[in-house]
Amino acid sequence: MERVAPLRLAEKWDNVGLLLESPVQKQGRKVLLTIDLTSAVLAESLSKDASIIVTYHPTIFQGLKSITLSNPLQNSLLQCAAQGISVYSPHTALDSVWGGINDWLAEGLMAGKEDGQIRSLAGDKLNATSGESEGGEGRLVTLNNAIGIDVLEKRVKAYLQLSQIQVGYPQGLSRLLPVRTIAICAGSGGPMLGGQDADVYLTGEMQHHEVLAAVAAGKYVILCGHTNTERGYLPILAAKLRKELLGEEYKNQGVEEVEIFVSQKDCHPLEFV
Template identity: 30%
Template structure:
């Protein structure tokens, strides 16, 4: 018996599915009566297989077929998808992880073994077990969780705690997890700048500028190395596994005399991995030369933690609070009035920080503080010097950024990955 399907399905199955057993079956002759005995292919029989003389014909003309390690299912048109490492490169280019606070845990936290293809990414602030179920429901291959689900070290993965269960189930279902956290806070045009848009036109400045010392993790040294074509490809993969970044091809030279192509690879490396990189390159026979230069890190403009908004025209505290509620989509917030302030008092400046802003806002001179949460005594310290405080609960100052982030990522990923904003993600606290 011969198995026939649309030509476009072959590369789709091979590059997207990575399910070798299914690919082997689809690439060989299939005896239709036994299709129902194959658990992955059985769902195809009622809808896609029919007998035509001696042919078994697979016709995914109305809906496309997606083969997943979890199950085989059908649905409407899907995104083309990208390799995980390419998605991560785009995410790092948008918000470099070295912008994050030193105490933070950001980047690719969970990576399924082998190659991993991403067609659907779920955006969430908190990856809870409920959100994980949603990720599986929408058939996501990757979750971008703003808060890192792995923060404190996990000594076991036995499933006794909800954090352990998250990681175990993610690995079982080949779900990659990426967390940007404070890199988005510091980023120019990131989450904190989005929060500042609540007040309309204003002059916005960074409270705590990212310092060069905070940027050193992206590389003390700039390295360029020359290898022959095939060795360059293999070395690029090895170097990516050591440094986490893919080297850039900056030049290719053809040598007609010995019919080879010399490739120059370029990348930034840290002092910690420099020796590993050099040892890796030394194993390639075509390795001709490596040039190493030290680099000086400089701060990026408009990056750092917290923002100070100075209004062109004064507004009342009551109006400022209403703007915050509308921007965040909240019916209620908490307000602590500074000494000598009433709701009708006018203000001209707001210092803000998404999430927990106590340490970032401490000592900043402003008429109002806006953040998710502060301790009781931090609020007392602020109001005592005449600063009013608006608290919205931690994740409520962050969640509204996700639809904006979705639009950014759709464009940066060239519409190859379907981006879904979680509907299950919500702040655990309610004001009744």
Template identity: 40%
Template structure:
């Protein structure tokens, strides 16, 4: 993949999810692996953009990218997070890193830029849980200081109190899940009425801190966070961390197909999956 083609693919991603929206205080976003080569050495075949979308860049996904002849992986979660002091073959992440570079595959990670974006993953979750139900309002929990409608988390007010069971069904449909976890507010049952919903893709504990809502909807919470919300009168829906993000890859696929040059390929990984299963 030539440098120009890498730039074209990265620009397409950043059009929808600008890197300035990412939380730079802790997140590691952007082009984390640049395996491009000089224009002079490129061939016509190399110039076709082949993108593989995934939430996590596991060894199986890396092998899938090689088999598909992908030249860019867009991995939602940062593939490189902590600083590397050496690169070897004993660590699975580093082994994949070496393999990807050998095969000329670059890696771009947008992460919290997608979390923050207007119309990004958190709005996708809000649309899914409230489908068929009118919203009175939708607000960003942690507002971006520069971009209107952007920031971490969402909180929605429903125009009509809705049974929890209906909202659980909506989540299952929107995320394509057959099972999820629900923690009922103290003294309530699955039909109790919900008027306000706080939402955060991935891990919501930090974003939810200090919020009041009838229902908290996220990928994961710690045991003590869950107990606190229950004891203070809120119910919880958790779906496992990456399950709140994976369905949104379909939207990203559509966006990139529209934006990239004609003939480009954008595939969603068939090997990417949440590490936890319900047996």
């Protein structure tokens, strides 16, 4: 996981890495990938006899004064510890790394790989040893040719497999304004996207006043639902992790027996009704 998404790329406010190390050692080697560690995902991990859960969102953000069964999230952690399941979270490290979640989102907005350019929004993060860029915060997509907002809306819904999205249109301006630049942030992108020089802000969710400020500034806003901008990356993460575990470093260590599953119970907590 450190090679897939180096923890040094995570935001300072974040809490990433190994969050729970179970003292119980299991015989099997099964990894479950999920966006959130919910009770349904926990039950699934138990049924699959997983020994590690890689949950994109951290199950622990701040210091805990107690850990009790009465708290649903803490209950899940206690059960994980008792059942021999450790918990790891990459979160914003996986957002920032090249080839991570934000790049995956960006690629879905273009007609093809040669349809535009992708760069980080807030400058590249360099490897201290090699000096090479490892990633950066957010992404800015610059299309080779401008498109209508209706075309972009269709691309987003098709790529994320959504029947509905929320769109804010620039106040006092025509809805036919061409779109060429799109600022992207997976999850909750209001603080990062605000003030960016782009035609469109695309993220999972933004606060009400952030949306008002954006449309007043002449920006389109596309909101897809927080975890809908993240979940589709899990199969890619599974492939990357599987490739790492089958590398030369782990030969003759039994790692070839590792099974990696993408959770089938993980889902967005809200529905349209």
